[in-house]
Amino acid sequence: MSKKTNMEMTTKGKDLAKNVVSILLKKKLKITIAESCTGGLLSNMITNIPGSSKCFDYGLVTYSNKSKINLLNIKTKTLLIHGAVSRQTVLAMAGNLRNISNSDMSIAISGIAGPSGGTSGKPVGTVFIGLSTVKKTTAKKYIFSGDRESIKLQTCLVALDKIKNELII
């Protein structure tokens, strides 16, 4: 598969976000979002869709560790042992956000968008995405490549796809 340009991904993201908002509205469900490395892009993509105010309660762009602790009740121990970019942290981000917000679905993202911040164990492009519903809270690891904006976009496309797939079960 040839690598998509940022513009192609933006267009694809608009279609996906439209689809997600449409299903959320139809099912009368509310979503909340906690983003770290995507820095507000996912919330922005969803709020670009007219009518999203009826299904999008709020988003948190918890960029600093301090904000992950204060706004999402992430344990300092979890951040110290596993790091901000880890399965454990996004599981807690997604699960805690759904409890705090009392929303039907919460999505959480933490990763390394680069160009710096990568390590041998967690290179630039490493991203964890967590999803929490009434039934379950899960998280998955992804490795993307490309520049900072491309990694943010690829992450949001996968996140939107995850939300859509969960909604149409």
Place this chain on the structure above:
Amino acid sequence: MSKKTNMEMTTKGKDLAKNVVSILLKKKLKITIAESCTGGLLSNMITNIPGSSKCFDYGLVTYSNKSKINLLNIKTKTLLIHGAVSRQTVLAMAGNLRNISNSDMSIAISGIAGPSGGTSGKPVGTVFIGLSTVKKTTAKKYIFSGDRESIKLQTCLVALDKIKNELII
């Protein structure tokens, strides 16, 4: 002045965000953001700049009234009397966010990005932007025109310009 396309504004926004992040880093200042109608776009523009994690603490996309109350301590009375899109609400959003986050500068945005939601008194494109620093908290009203994404972009360009001007005083 001819109306700029969304792509031209995105390019201009990137330059402005780069500039703002560069000054914040140089002055070792931390910023927090509370967005309603821009839905995460301002946080996204800032976090597109490498190094922004050192000056951007967190952003809140308080889309619902409930989230403005719960996350930013906006009084229900303020929302009932003046509305979410008002000088009073963004003043409280900016001021409260700075107090809660203990950041050097907080910016707050509330408006009507459309296509629906406008009234005769507050047509689509009405936006209030608030800015809070240790010295003062101010807010200003703007009326933009164009589609939803254009209004979000125009708002963020003005917000970035406001931050920049405040930083270079």
